[in-house]
Amino acid sequence: MTNSVVCKFGGSSVANADQIEKVRRIVIDDPHRRFVVVSAPGRIHKNEEKITDHLLNIASNGTHFQEKRKTIPASESKQAVLDRFTSIVHDLGIDGKKMMESLKQDLETSLEGERQIAFLASRGEHYNARIIAAYFQKQGMEARVSLPEEFGFLVTESFLDAKVEEIAYENIAALDGTEMITVVPGFYGVTEHAEIAVFSRGGSDLTGGEIAYAIDADKYENWTDVNGVLESDPRIIPAARAIPRLTFKEIRLLSSKGVNVFHLDAMLNCRKRKIPIHVRNTNRPDDPGTQILNERVPEEGVVGIARLDNMAYIYLEKDMLCEEVGFTATLLTIFQNYGINTYHYPTDKDDIAVLVKQDDLKGSINDLRRTIEKQLKPDFMDVVYNLSIITPVGLGLKRNSYPLVDAINALGEHHIPIEMIDQSPSQICFHIGVSQAIADDALRLLYRVLIASS
Numbered sequence: 366m367t368n369s370v371v372c373k374f375g376g377s378s379v380a381n382a383d384q385i386e387k388v389r390r391i392v393i394d395d396p397h398r399r400f401v402v403v404s405a406p407g408r409i410h411k412n413e414e415k416i417t418d419h420l421l422n423i424a425s426n427g428t429h430f431q432e433k434r435k436t437i438p439a440s441e442s443k444q445a446v447l448d449r450f451t452s453i454v455h456d457l458g459i460d461g462k463k464m465m466e467s468l469k470q471d472l473e474t475s476l477e478g479e480r481q482i483a484f485l486a487s488r489g490e491h492y493n494a495r496i497i498a499a500y501f502q503k504q505g506m507e508a509r510v511s512l513p514e515e516f517g518f519l520v521t522e523s524f525l526d527a528k529v530e531e532i533a534y535e536n537i538a539a540l541d542g543t544e545m546i547t548v549v550p551g552f553y554g555v556t557e558h559a560e561i562a563v564f565s566r567g568g569s570d571l572t573g574g575e576i577a578y579a580i581d582a583d584k585y586e587n588w589t590d591v592n593g594v595l596e597s598d599p600r601i602i603p604a605a606r607a608i609p610r611l612t613f614k615e616i617r618l619l620s621s622k623g624v625n626v627f628h629l630d631a632m633l634n635c636r637k638r639k640i641p642i643h644v645r646n647t648n649r650p651d652d653p654g655t656q657i658l659n660e661r662v663p664e665e666g667v668v669g670i671a672r673l674d675n676m677a678y679i680y681l682e683k684d685m686l687c688e689e690v691g692f693t694a695t696l697l698t699i700f701q702n703y704g705i706n707t708y709h710y711p712t713d714k715d716d717i718a719v720l721v722k723q724d725d726l727k728g729s730i731n732d733l734r735r736t737i738e739k740q741l742k743p744d745f746m747d748v749v750y751n752l753s754i755i756t757p758v759g760l761g762l763k764r765n766s767y768p769l770v771d772a773i774n775a776l777g778e779h780h781i782p783i784e785m786i787d788q789s790p791s792q793i794c795f796h797i798g799v800s801q802a803i804a805d806d807a808l809r810l811l812y813r814v815l816i817a818s819s
């Protein structure tokens with residue numbers, strides 16, 4: 366079918382009945398909006414937890430929030446999930462008795478291990494989609510819910526990081542061809558053995574992108590609680606504005622370096638089919654948002670600045686290491702053998718540093734050091750923790766080194782030590798590593814120098 370728009374509404378856009386009513390108005394406002402992908406209810410207030418996190422807390426027996434130095438008993442999370450859905454059903458005025466009974470049963474699942482975690486994690490999206498479709502029908506809209514387990518959204522058996530199987534695209538395309546509005550829960554698919562598997566966190570974006578690709582949509586709208594992709598993290602830069610246009614390449618660079626508004630892989634297939642993505646604010650539907658396109662003409666150097674925290678680097682010194690054929694390859698293979706992803710590896714005549722996520726070093730750092738010592742015999746080795754990587758991005762940076770010079774000068778003038786610099790080979794971004802303790806200051810400064818005053 367032509368002229369179809371796939372819309373994905375994030376957790377904050379479907380967190381309660383008032384938000385769901387905003388979604389309904391947006392959907393009926395444009396008859397081309399025929400696929401509606403929904404997330405689990407997100408936060409209503411800043412300090413509360415997303416329903417998906419409560420579900421993961423049930424699965425982990427009350428240990429999920431320990432990373433945030435917080436403990437919520439699993440029983441409390443169970444109640445929080447039931448309370449949220451009960452009030453959504455009540456406030457929307459739909460008959461949700463059967464759904465609530467089935468939710469209660471699901472929360473007591475006898476599944477085990479990763480299958481249990483995935484099944485529980487998917488319940489937020491599953492029930493929200495059913496409720497939202499029922500509400501659309503109650504309001505007189507021609508709508509239906511299509512569940513991944515029913516239409517065959519087939520994914521691999523990696524239960525907590527599923528990947529889409531080719532056959533899924535045919536099954537999704539078969540849903541097209543009706544004027545009805547189809548509501549689909551995001552974030553999960555089903556394996557060939559009919560078991561639920563979830564995508565990585567934020568994966569409802571991915572569901573939306575895959576549906577847009579499968580039906581060759583004209584547009585993929587991604588509705589959230591901010592005015593689009595902002596120039597930088599609004600929690601640190603409250604003045605950050607929405608970036609009007611970005612290319613797929615720019616958004617991928619921003620997302621991979623910490624801009625979490627949009628799932629990193631959600632745009633891959635849209636790019637293949639040149640389906641534009643439009644990031645918009647459910648609370649301000651008239652605002653222009655951010656358009657993500659194949660090409661744009663840059664009018665500025667830097668469009669956005671991303672920031673990635675909790676990084677570490679392993680630093681090695683050895684005389685003439687760059688003359689030693691295969692040194693870097695051996696070093697990277699050691700990381701590969703430990704299953705550790707490497708991000709940057711600035712290198713020089715006698716030294717090299719490898720950047721990694723510091724969480725990935727947990728439990729293996731001593732072994733890893735020993736292996737490096739044995740295989741590469743460095744003269745010196747050090748591990749530096751708590752690093753933030755700040756990444757200015759913009760097509761206009763290509764062959765324009767002024768912003769890089771301005772950034773280094775500004776950091777120097779403000780006595781902010783630089784731990785690392787790396788320029789992307791594409792020349793459309795560069796990375797500056799600073800100590801995490803001063804990363805907020807560094808980000809504010811770079812925002813002022815590279816974006817606000819340019």
Ligand SMILES: Nc1ncnc2c1ncn2[C@@H]1O[C@H](COP(=O)(O)OP(=O)(O)O)[C@@H](O)[C@H]1O
Nearest residue numbers: 375376377407589590594595597598624625626
């Ligand atoms: N550069 C950025 N642009 C937009 N939002 C950002 C950026 N960096 C961080 N964010 C945060 O991402 C949030 C939106 O992502 P998310 O919580 O996943 O939304 P949703 O629930 O709609 O999927 C925003 O509320 C904002 O706080």
Ligand SMILES: N[C@@H](CC(=O)OP(=O)(O)O)C(=O)O
Nearest residue numbers: 375376404417566567568569
């Ligand atoms: N609910 C899932 C999937 C998702 O995409 O959510 P959101 O749209 O709220 O980022 C999560 O929290 O990871």
